[in-house]
Every structure is written in structure tokens, then in C-alpha cells.
Amino acid sequence: MGKPISYREAITNALAEEMRRDDRVFIMGEEVADWGGTYAVTKGFLEEFGPRRVRDTPIAEMAIAGAATGAAMAGLRPVAEFMTINFAFVGYDQIVNHAAKVSYMFNGMFKCPVVFRCPGGGGKQLGATHSHTPDIVFAHYPGLKVVCPSTPYDAKGMMKHAIRDDGPVLFIEPVPIYTTPKLKEEVPEEDYIVPFASHVKREGDACTVITYGEGWLTCKQAADELAKEGINIEIVDLRSLQPLELTAAIESFKKTNRAVVVEFGHGHYGVGSEVIAQLQEKAFDYIDSPILRVAQDQVPPPYSGALEKMALPDVPKVIAAVKETL
Amino acid sequence: MDKSVLLDWYHTMVLIRRFEERCDHLYKFEGSIKGFLHLYIGQEAVAVGTIAAREEGDHVITAYRDHGHALAVGCHPNHVMAELMGKATGVSGGRGGSMHMADITKTFWGGYGIVGGQTPLGTGFALAEKYKGTDRATLCYMGEGSTNIGYFHESLNMAGVWDLPIIYVIENNKYGMGTEVSKASAEPIMIEKVKAYRIPGERVDGMDVFAVYEATKQALARVRAGEGPQCLEMMTYRYEGHSVGDRTRYRTKEELALWRDEKDPIRTLQLECTERYGIAESEMLAIQEQVMEEVEESVRFANESPYPDPSTLYDYIYPVQEEPLTLD
Numbered sequence: 001m002g003k004p005i006s007y008r009e010a011i012t013n014a015l016a017e018e019m020r021r022d023d024r025v026f027i028m029g030e031e032v033a034d035w036g037g038t039y040a041v042t043k044g045f046l047e048e049f050g051p052r053r054v055r056d057t058p059i060a061e062m063a064i065a066g067a068a069t070g071a072a073m074a075g076l077r078p079v080a081e082f083m084t085i086n087f088a089f090v091g092y093d094q095i096v097n098h099a100a101k102v103s104y105m106f107n108g109m110f111k112c113p114v115v116f117r118c119p120g121g122g123g124k125q126l127g128a129t130h131s132h133t134p135d136i137v138f139a140h141y142p143g144l145k146v147v148c149p150s151t152p153y154d155a156k157g158m159m160k161h162a163i164r165d166d167g168p169v170l171f172i173e174p175v176p177i178y179t180t181p182k183l184k185e186e187v188p189e190e191d192y193i194v195p196f197a198s199h200v201k202r203e204g205d206a207c208t209v210i211t212y213g214e215g216w217l218t219c220k221q222a223a224d225e226l227a228k229e230g231i232n233i234e235i236v237d238l239r240s241l242q243p244l245e246l247t248a249a250i251e252s253f254k255k256t257n258r259a260v261v262v263e264f265g266h267g268h269y270g271v272g273s274e275v276i277a278q279l280q281e282k283a284f285d286y287i288d289s290p291i292l293r294v295a296q297d298q299v300p301p302p303y304s305g306a307l308e309k310m311a312l313p314d315v316p317k318v319i320a321a322v323k324e325t326l
Numbered sequence: 327m328d329k330s331v332l333l334d335w336y337h338t339m340v341l342i343r344r345f346e347e348r349c350d351h352l353y354k355f356e357g358s359i360k361g362f363l364h365l366y367i368g369q370e371a372v373a374v375g376t377i378a379a380r381e382e383g384d385h386v387i388t389a390y391r392d393h394g395h396a397l398a399v400g401c402h403p404n405h406v407m408a409e410l411m412g413k414a415t416g417v418s419g420g421r422g423g424s425m426h427m428a429d430i431t432k433t434f435w436g437g438y439g440i441v442g443g444q445t446p447l448g449t450g451f452a453l454a455e456k457y458k459g460t461d462r463a464t465l466c467y468m469g470e471g472s473t474n475i476g477y478f479h480e481s482l483n484m485a486g487v488w489d490l491p492i493i494y495v496i497e498n499n500k501y502g503m504g505t506e507v508s509k510a511s512a513e514p515i516m517i518e519k520v521k522a523y524r525i526p527g528e529r530v531d532g533m534d535v536f537a538v539y540e541a542t543k544q545a546l547a548r549v550r551a552g553e554g555p556q557c558l559e560m561m562t563y564r565y566e567g568h569s570v571g572d573r574t575r576y577r578t579k580e581e582l583a584l585w586r587d588e589k590d591p592i593r594t595l596q597l598e599c600t601e602r603y604g605i606a607e608s609e610m611l612a613i614q615e616q617v618m619e620e621v622e623e624s625v626r627f628a629n630e631s632p633y634p635d636p637s638t639l640y641d642y643i644y645p646v647q648e649e650p651l652t653l654d
Contacts, residue, residue: 066450066477071450073450075454076453104643106426107422111648112645167645193652
């Protein structure tokens, strides 16, 4: 263990360690080299790894996604950075209709070890088009793994997993938690991998709160507040949206009989919709109260901070939802 | 040119022609091929001439009209036909279908169904080979209609910026589905279009397998000499519709006749073989008969092959992981 590091440093460290470990790993994207990454994730990479392995691309998301996918099929392990997940929409066809399909469509002939890095999330007053949490529109398709870590420890271990995975992984990094001091933690210096599987991140008995990504910090803060009132919630971190594996959530729900799903994307057709559908299918007899959702309102993200905040999940909303289930 | 090479080309071109004719019949009258079916009849010289020019290990990737390329790279007609019938013995295990034929042992990466979608993938193969420092080239095929989608421009620009070892082979058959090239492309001459990316282009008679072969050989040599991406615009024509069911009302019978009766690539090659190389007509006839048997054998093989086992429905959603992901 070293000094506590941020979520962003964890990703930087994972990328650098994997590049030192395996020459097939390289970075391509807009402003990743000279600039060092728009969010400075690949700062210093050009100096250490050179222009062959740290490649500035044209502003061309269709080609970034496609050429990275092709390079992966031909034996490399590209990490393609979309400056933000909002720009991954432009490369959507390559991601969901090519990268996600080549293994199955060609009967397992081709591997496709590409990572699409997608910084995302709202709450930064970037306006309607740059503030999406569209995780679910990528998670709809079997063939693509869609993951989103919630802590520095997970971020590092999951990025290593993503790079070593022989299939395509869309790796979502919520920008709002990149440097949050409250999340900083020590992580092992030795090599480790974190599986793309849900797990209980905080134990409790009053209510199961299911979340992922930046939702973890919000729920943890809510849990601290609730604990002062003697209400101990159990928090399940999904880590992976596709494939979605809910064993930990279902086991927890059978114990607490109450649940809230917290996500920063829009609620309709969201993560909560799917999780709740499966909970009632698999644990109907354990339901003691309606299972609730805390999610982004059904409104395009407004620019004004006063309005934008209103539309996003926060600690009071999570606390209110938990109390409603009790 | 060695006689055996010519006969080999002739064999493959006749095989593609007869195979496609048989597919058309199977689709329309026997019901054993479903879904989309895009036939390559008329364009045989392009796939055969370009692929004959490649070295082993050079990548091939194309769009949805891919049966010709599959046969030209050497996929067995039995397995191509089985793929069309959705059988387990198909080149893609029956999961791909007409538009998604591939064979990794021949560095043939398929058949892609979204117009232009293969172009950045091929560009990525070229990137990988340049990164690895090999001298492998990529042949990336597309129709002229796909040069109007963003994929084309983003890919060629990227290849131009990075000097990638790739040949963009544009099969200009004059129509994107039913839309004539000048109605869809503000610059209807493809080799003019690619100049914006400083990519040298050459217009080639795509009905003449010799011309196709020679132009590809030279372009490959330029690629391997480090001259960066190249473009070949193959002037060709598809005799059938865009897909089965297309009645081709957008073109005249006279236009079709002009290409089919005066420029047919198989007849042109046949004449060349007999008149210039003195190959006996009986040899060509023997090949034709052999092809008829091969095609019938492919139909028999495919008909008798099993459908994919239901237990395989969920196989390969993700690739089989080679290096285990150790979990702590």
C-alpha cells in the first residue's frame, strides 16, 4: 500500500502499469498525447511511451471506435478514449454494431480486446449535450461489457481487467468523482484484478440500496447520515451493467426485504427498471414495500447550476427514499 | 503469366458466377436461403484479381456483397453455401449469414452489413500492422455508395495522417442500391474524391482481371514501400439487382446489355486464354463442368448439414478468454 490516491490517479496508474507490462496495449484518442488527456488522465504518457503508443487522433469518433476495434481484432489491445461519453454517441454504430458483434456473428473466430474509455456524468454545468449519463444505452446489447467502478481500488483493478479482457469493454468513468478527496484510498502496489461482478460494499439490515459508479459515494454519505438515526442500510455496488449479475443484490434483498436503486442516468428504462424487474421476478415473496428509484429526472440537463442540481440524485433524495421503504 | 494461374482465375470466376446463380435459384424457388442475398455476378474480376495479387497474411475485409470475396480467398463452397442456409458447417457457424462470411485462417475478416462500417475496421488492421512493424497490407473493399458516409472520410483521413498500409478498393458498380452515383456523390469520380486525403488513386477496368491484378500488385508494392494508403477505383457492374427482389427499374436493359454482352469479365478472360495463351477450349469446358459439380456438391453438403445445436445459442457472446483473468 502506498499513499491514498484519487479515482483518476487509479485509472492513470492502471493504464501505465498495463502499458509497461504489455507492448500490445496502446492509447488512442483526441488530445491524449501532447495535451495529456482532456482530464489529464494520460499526462506524461507521451514522454514515457512515445508517439507510437500514445496516439492523438483526428476528431473522428466513428474512426476512433472503428480503427480501435479493427486493431484489437488484428492482435493489439487498444485503449480508445472518447473525450467524454457524450461523444461516444458519434461512434455508437462501431461500438454496439461492430465491436459488440464480431465474436458472436463470426462464431468465436475473432477476439476483440478493445477498451472504450468514457468519462461521463453530469452536475458540472456543461449544458444539455455534454452532461449525459447514458450508460444504459450502451448496456442494452449483449456482446459489449459495460462497467463503471465506484472507488479508486475498483477503478484500478477493473481497468486492468478491461485491458486484459479478450472482448470489448466500455469503461465508464464518472468525472464528478475523479478527484473527490472523500474517495481517496490506498490501493495495493502489486498487480491485482477486480472482477466485473456485483458485491456488497457496506453491510446493513434495514434496506438494500443498489447502485454503481458515482452513486456509491452518494449512498455511502446517505448511509452515514442514516446510521446516526440507527438505520443501517446495505449497499450493493453493481460494478457491471452488462452483463448484469444480481446475485449479491438478490441475496441482500432477501435479508432486508426493502430496496432502493440509485443511478445518475435518467430513471425511465434505466438501471433501476431492470434491477427491479429482476428482483420481483426472483424474490417476489420477499417484498415488504415498493422498491423505489432515485435517478436523474426526465428532463434534459439544464445549464444553470440551480436547476441542474435539482434534476440529479443527491444524499437527501436517497435518505428520503430509504425512509419511505421502511 | 503462367497458364495454371490463368486457369485458376478462370475457375474461381466461373465458380463465383455459377455459385451465385444457384443461390438466386435456391432463394427464389427452393426457400433454403433466407434473409438478405446480395449477388456478386458481374463483379467477379475484382475480387479474383485483387486477391490473387495479395501475399499470404495480407488482410481482406469487405461489405455485405461478400460471397465472391469468400470464394476468392479460398473458402470452400460447401461452407459458404452452408452459411447461406444457416447451417452449423457454415464458415461462420451459421451465425453470420450472407453478409457475414469470414475465415480467420485466410485473414479474411468478413463481410459487414452496415454500409461503410468495414472501412474503419480495415483501417484498424492497417494500424495494427504498422504498429507491429510487419509488411502486411490490408485490402479494404467497399462500394462507391459507401464513400458518402462519414466512415469513409474519417477513415481515409486517419489513414492519410498516419500513413497506414492499406488499399481502399472501391468497387464502383454505378449504383448504391438504386441511386446512380452522380445523384449521390457530389464528386462522382472516386479517385478525385480521395485526393482530398492525399491518397493516390487509380481507375481500373474492373471487368478485366489482368488489369485488376496488375493495378493491385503495383498498389501493394507502393504500400509495402511505405508510401501510405492507396485507392483503386474498380469500374464494374452488377448484373443482378442490389439484392434479390430488386427489379432494377432504375436502369435500362440497354445499359445492362452493354456491360454483360460486351464487357463480361469471364468471357474476356476466356478469350484471352484461348487467343493469347493458346489454351484449348476443351480445358475451359472441363473447368465449367467441374464447377457445376462443385456447386451441386455445395448444395448437397449444405442441405445435409445440421442446423446449429440449440445448446450453442449463447456461445461466443464474448470471446473465449485466452489468458486467464486471475482474480487476486
